[in-house]
Amino acid sequence: MAVGILQVEHLTKRYGGLTAVNDVSFNLMEREILSVIGPNGAGKSTLFKLIASFVKPSSGRVVFDGEQISGRAPHIVARKGVVRTFQEATIFKGLTVRDNVVIAHHLRSRANLLGFYLGTATARADEAEFGRSADEILAFLGLTELRDEQASALPQGHLRALGIAIGLATNPRVLLLDEPFAGMNHDETMRAVELVRGVRDRGVTVMLVEHDMPAVMKISDRIVVINFGQKIAEGTPAEIQKDEKVIEAYLGVEDEAIGM
Amino acid sequence: MSNSLKLAGALALIVVLLVVVPVALSTTGRNDLYYTLTLIALLSVASAGVWITFYIGRINIGQAAYALIGGYVSAILVVDYGWSFWLTIPAAGVVSAAIAILIGLPILRLRGVYFAMVTLVSTEVARLAALALPITHGARGMSNLPPPGPIAIGPLTLIPDFASMADTHLAFYLLSAITMLAVFGLVYRLVHSRLGRLFVALQQNEELAASMGVNIARLRIIAYAFSSFLGGVAGAIFSAISQSVYPNSFTTQDSINFMLNCFLGGLGYVFGPMLGTLVLQLGWNLLSEAAIYQELIYAIVLIALMLVLPNGILSLLGMRARKAAR
Numbered sequence: 001m002a003v004g005i006l007q008v009e010h011l012t013k014r015y016g017g018l019t020a021v022n023d024v025s026f027n028l029m030e031r032e033i034l035s036v037i038g039p040n041g042a043g044k045s046t047l048f049k050l051i052a053s054f055v056k057p058s059s060g061r062v063v064f065d066g067e068q069i070s071g072r073a074p075h076i077v078a079r080k081g082v083v084r085t086f087q088e089a090t091i092f093k094g095l096t097v098r099d100n101v102v103i104a105h106h107l108r109s110r111a112n113l114l115g116f117y118l119g120t121a122t123a124r125a126d127e128a129e130f131g132r133s134a135d136e137i138l139a140f141l142g143l144t145e146l147r148d149e150q151a152s153a154l155p156q157g158h159l160r161a162l163g164i165a166i167g168l169a170t171n172p173r174v175l176l177l178d179e180p181f182a183g184m185n186h187d188e189t190m191r192a193v194e195l196v197r198g199v200r201d202r203g204v205t206v207m208l209v210e211h212d213m214p215a216v217m218k219i220s221d222r223i224v225v226i227n228f229g230q231k232i233a234e235g236t237p238a239e240i241q242k243d244e245k246v247i248e249a250y251l252g253v254e255d256e257a258i259g260m
Numbered sequence: 261m262s263n264s265l266k267l268a269g270a271l272a273l274i275v276v277l278l279v280v281v282p283v284a285l286s287t288t289g290r291n292d293l294y295y296t297l298t299l300i301a302l303l304s305v306a307s308a309g310v311w312i313t314f315y316i317g318r319i320n321i322g323q324a325a326y327a328l329i330g331g332y333v334s335a336i337l338v339v340d341y342g343w344s345f346w347l348t349i350p351a352a353g354v355v356s357a358a359i360a361i362l363i364g365l366p367i368l369r370l371r372g373v374y375f376a377m378v379t380l381v382s383t384e385v386a387r388l389a390a391l392a393l394p395i396t397h398g399a400r401g402m403s404n405l406p407p408p409g410p411i412a413i414g415p416l417t418l419i420p421d422f423a424s425m426a427d428t429h430l431a432f433y434l435l436s437a438i439t440m441l442a443v444f445g446l447v448y449r450l451v452h453s454r455l456g457r458l459f460v461a462l463q464q465n466e467e468l469a470a471s472m473g474v475n476i477a478r479l480r481i482i483a484y485a486f487s488s489f490l491g492g493v494a495g496a497i498f499s500a501i502s503q504s505v506y507p508n509s510f511t512t513q514d515s516i517n518f519m520l521n522c523f524l525g526g527l528g529y530v531f532g533p534m535l536g537t538l539v540l541q542l543g544w545n546l547l548s549e550a551a552i553y554q555e556l557i558y559a560i561v562l563i564a565l566m567l568v569l570p571n572g573i574l575s576l577l578g579m580r581a582r583k584a585a586r
Contacts, residue, residue, distance in 0.1 A: 075470045075476065117455045118453075
């Protein structure tokens with residue numbers, strides 16, 4: 001049995017009368033790829049925001065590495081090693097591809113803000129190291145040729161890759177990917193699947209929220225299924241495909257949608 | 261631009277402001293222009309502060325409040341507590357920054373037009389506070405402020421007593437020009453440091469910056485406090501020059517002008533607020549010939565400029581560079 005790195009415990013989020021996430025619990029194992037799936041409006045995105053601490057839970061908690069992270073500021077949670085990417089291609093549009101990744105190294109800097117301003121030796125050493133690391137990450141994600149492009153000029157698929165590059169640059173232990181395959185064609189998706197596997201092989205635990213069922217079935221070690229805010233199933237892709245409750249939840253979308 | 265070219269540009273600016281302008285004005289006998297140029301230098305210092313809040317993605321229409329606070333802090337410390345004027349300059353900046361931190365903590369959560377509206381109100385709040393508080397001497401304000409005293413280390417006089425001068429115009433001009441140069445040096449350094457990169461990250465997307473572990477609340481406060489510090493410094497020097505400060509020394513109209521200076525010069529350029537202030541202030545003075553049509557012409561020219569050059573006057577430089585590259 002692998003070691004659990006992040007525990008979701010009885011997590012609940014209510015918005016007025018609506019319960020978006022209802023008593024969800026599961027365990028994220030070190031170095032696994034876990035996907036959260038569910039029909040539209042099932043509460044996946046809310047769950048995602050709860051784990052990254054962009055939203056505070058109504059009850060329940062999230063524990064990372066033995067320490068409660070829910071309720072703390074997002075930048076604190078990121079510093080501890082739980083980093084999210086965003087659903088839409090959220091990047092710093094006005095900066096170059098490389099600068100996006102360099103800035104994302106912020107967490108690793110040893111110099112303080114005053115050091116940044118004065119340009120102390122530490123700050124400059126940081127800067128040089130971030131540049132090297134950024135170049136390495138861009139090469140890993142196949143973005144080297146685009147490094148000097150304005151980020152706003154990138155096509156969809158590369159934007160997603162840049163989003164992942166930004167996430168990687170923060171040196172996370174758990175990377176939360178919000179719909180990394182949305183808006184991609186089949187070939188792009190297959191490339192992105194390989195990328196995510198590569199990220200995991202670097203020692204990062206990956207949790208993703210995704211609609212693209214074939215991709216989810218292909219990539220995941222385990223899957224958690226959410227419907228109407230509640231967890232209805234959890235297991236390997238093979239187990240999920242056979243699960244009656246899951247098939248029922250997706251009824252109308254037909255079997256094809258869950259990759260059978 | 262290469263580094264040596266930048267250095268040459270900076271040196272040229274210093275020489276022009278501190279040598280060429282004074283020599284030219286004294287040989288032509290246009291001593292009256294000193295006051296205009298002094299004003300432009302001070303207003304551009306306050307505008308540089310507004311520019312920094314733009315740099316983190318906030319529209320700040322409240323800088324006059326901090327200039328007013330700075331003016332009062334300096335006047336009160338000099339008159340009621342017997343401080344040297346020179347010490348009140350940093351003190352005014354620090355008090356303005358401290359108040360900005362208190363106000364900024366709640367309001368910097370707001371974005372876009374909401375933040376702008378709150379800051380717009382703040383100048384009026386500062387004016388009413390100046391009217392109501394006992395320490396600010398009410399509606400008549402404080403007048404007949406003494407001129408700045410000397411600074412001396414032992415027998416060496418660094419700055420002579422302003423009261424001993426026949427004409428203080430040149431001295432105040434030099435004080436303001438040096439302050440402006442120092443402030444724009446600081447802002448230039450900010451923009452070209454990693455701290456500046458983080459400010460841009462904030463401007464572009466605060467949530468993404470937070471997800472990278474950037475403490476966005478802290479950076480916003482730092483930027484706003486720095487911005488207000490500059491407003492306070494400008495206000496302090498202004499009160500010494502006009503030898504007075506009263507509740508209407510800085511009004512909402514000034515707040516709006518500080519913002520316009522930034523727009524007009526260019527939000528993407530460190531020296532945008534300096535150029536914007538120069539153009540707006542000189543333009544306004546030139547238009548005084550047009551008497552009752554002054555405001556009309558001024559408004560039309562402003563609108564036209566913003567339509568033609570939405571990224572500011574300095575964006576002309578970028579256009580030429582892009583054309584050359586083509």
